[in-house]
Amino acid sequence: MGHSGNLQLKVVNGDAGYVLEDVPHLTDYIPDLPTYPNPLQFNAAYSVVKQYFVNVDDTVSQKIVVHKDSPRGTHFRRAGPRQKVYFVSDEVHACIVTCGGLCPGLNTVIREIVCGLYHMYGVSKILGIDGGYRGFYSKNTINLTPKVVNDIHKRGGTILGTSRGGHDTSKIVDSIQDRGINQVYIIGGDGTQKGAAVIYEEIRQRGLKVAVAGIPKTIDNDIPAQRAINAAHVEAESIENGIGVVKLMGRYCGFIAMYATLGSRDVDCCLIPESPFYLEGEGGLYEFIEKRLKENGHMVIVIAEGAGQDLLAESLQSMNQQDASGNKLLQDVGLWISHKIKDHFARLHKMAINLKYIDPTYMIRAIPSNASDNVYCTLLAQSAVHGAVAGYTGFTVGPVNGRHAYIPFNRINERQNQVVITDRMWARVLSSTNQPSFLSANELAKFKREKPSCPVVG
Ligand SMILES: Nc1ncnc2c1ncn2[C@@H]1O[C@H](COP(=O)(O)OP(=O)(O)OP(=O)(O)O)[C@@H](O)[C@H]1O
Numbered sequence: 272m273g274h275s276g277n278l279q280l281k282v283v284n285g286d287a288g289y290v291l292e293d294v295p296h297l298t299d300y301i302p303d304l305p306t307y308p309n310p311l312q313f314n315a316a317y318s319v320v321k322q323y324f325v326n327v328d329d330t331v332s333q334k335i336v337v338h339k340d341s342p343r344g345t346h347f348r349r350a351g352p353r354q355k356v357y358f359v360s361d362e363v364h365a366c367i368v369t370c371g372g373l374c375p376g377l378n379t380v381i382r383e384i385v386c387g388l389y390h391m392y393g394v395s396k397i398l399g400i401d402g403g404y405r406g407f408y409s410k411n412t413i414n415l416t417p418k419v420v421n422d423i424h425k426r427g428g429t430i431l432g433t434s435r436g437g438h439d440t441s442k443i444v445d446s447i448q449d450r451g452i453n454q455v456y457i458i459g460g461d462g463t464q465k466g467a468a469v470i471y472e473e474i475r476q477r478g479l480k481v482a483v484a485g486i487p488k489t490i491d492n493d494i495p496a497q498r499a500i501n502a503a504h505v506e507a508e509s510i511e512n513g514i515g516v517v518k519l520m521g522r523y524c525g526f527i528a529m530y531a532t533l534g535s536r537d538v539d540c541c542l543i544p545e546s547p548f549y550l551e552g553e554g555g556l557y558e559f560i561e562k563r564l565k566e567n568g569h570m571v572i573v574i575a576e577g578a579g580q581d582l583l584a585e586s587l588q589s590m591n592q593q594d595a596s597g598n599k600l601l602q603d604v605g606l607w608i609s610h611k612i613k614d615h616f617a618r619l620h621k622m623a624i625n626l627k628y629i630d631p632t633y634m635i636r637a638i639p640s641n642a643s644d645n646v647y648c649t650l651l652a653q654s655a656v657h658g659a660v661a662g663y664t665g666f667t668v669g670p671v672n673g674r675h676a677y678i679p680f681n682r683i684n685e686r687q688n689q690v691v692i693t694d695r696m697w698a699r700v701l702s703s704t705n706q707p708s709f710l711s712a713n714e715l716a717k718f719k720r721e722k723p724s725c726p727v728v729g
């Protein structure tokens with residue numbers, strides 16, 4: 272096996288096309304750090320487990336479907352507790368911060384980091400950073416103990432508060448250094464993980480013994496999305512030529528819309544950012560709506576917030592505004608498409624339609640996590656704790672083929688995880704809704720030629 276690339280990209284090549292995209296370790300830039308036996312081996316709950324510690328060489332394969340002669344492909348370091356750790360309990364001074372928009376499960380992750388550190392590693396100095404990244408330098412901190420976080424998983428939102436913008440790297444790292452923090456747990460979406468990567472780089476430049484662990488936000492809880500779709504369906508089928516339009520989250524990717532559509536079976540058309548569509552003419556959306564209304568008397572359209580933004584830019588003056596984090600402020604595609612459909616059918620005269628528009632965004636984001644989300648959040652949190660205590664840094668924890676792994680920040684941040692419309696899952700959506708693909712033969716061929724993105728974080 273041999274290392275290649277610079278220190279920032281720890282790529283290890285092995286036999287038969289095996290590639291490990293490894294995560295940084297504190298010893299990469301602080302040599303001769305002492306190690307200690309993992310206190311978990313003295314913990315009655317874990318000592319009974321046959322092989323509790325993860326072997327140092329364990330990795331998780333990104334590719335699950337393989338062929339006889341194909342290279343083994345990319346792997347990530349397996350998450351979990353290590354036999355040796357790089358911190359003693361008394362030495363650890365951890366902090367937790369939540370950034371970006373809300374998501375169910377933030378409180379569960381906070382709770383499980385606190386309880387994991389406390390119960391598994393005997394850590395008692397844990398600070399909550401108030402109000403996202405800017406809280407490092409502009410707010411007071413909150414002491415977190417298992418008692419403080421005991422029942423926070425039952426509440427939506429984040430007890431720590433959150434914000435967009437305010438990522439001042441030097442001020443944040445100054446604050447980490449001044450407070451003597453040596454483990455930083457950062458919970459949030461794509462922007463947050465980018466911010467975490469910059470913090471890690473600065474910490475590394477300063478040569479600090481501080482582990483930086485990212486925990487991704489994911490919205491798996493689709494119950495409110497199902498409720499919104501259900502309401503749209505009930506409204507639509509109760510009235511002649513009823514159309515229910517539901518806008519779901521997804522600025523750049525249509526996973527929520529896609530899975531909500533597949534889960535519901537009431538949806539007649541699902542529109543996502545990855546799959547372009549058009550309104551007028553043969554094979555267009557208006558033609559499909561007319562056909563479906565004639566067949567069924569009603570229909571439901573689910574649209575991801577980032578879908579059709581090119582069409583909006585054409586017909587509305589582009590705003591080109593950004594939020595405090597630098598995200599492009601999108602025009603409300605749900606409202607826009609509702610108006611376009613109403614206008615179109617009003618102009619046609621031959622068909623009176625009744626359209627109801629539902630935007631459940633904040634209802635989806637603000638609820639507490641459900642029981643299965645809680646299990647998932649617990650695994651994420653505990654994996655992050657095990658990784659940081661074992662000296663890994665500059666990583667985001669995430670599931671890879673059902674196993675938790677440590678993924679380097681650069682890998683997470685290099686590209687957006689998107690629905691691949693030439694994959695089977697999107698075909699399942701099209702066959703469940705029976706909607707047109709809105710793609711010409713040329714466009715389809717182009718999509719097929721494009722290299723698919725490799726989703727690593729669920
Ligand atoms: N490229 C970047 N470099 C440094 N900090 C960043 C970067 N992008 C975003 N951030 C910071 O990360 C935090 C969260 O970013 P953002 O508001 O985009 O939310 P997010 O984590 O992407 O979650 P979501 O988009 O789901 O709400 C903000 O404080 C923002 O300033």
Ligand SMILES: O=P(O)(O)OC[C@H]1O[C@](O)(CO)[C@@H](O)[C@@H]1O
Nearest residue numbers: 371372373520521522594632636
């Ligand atoms: O109003 P806010 O809090 O900026 O959030 C709106 C955005 O946040 C998200 O819910 C992501 O967290 C997007 O889907 C949405 O565009």
Ligand SMILES: [Mg+2]
Nearest residue numbers: 371460461462
């Ligand atoms: Mg984001």
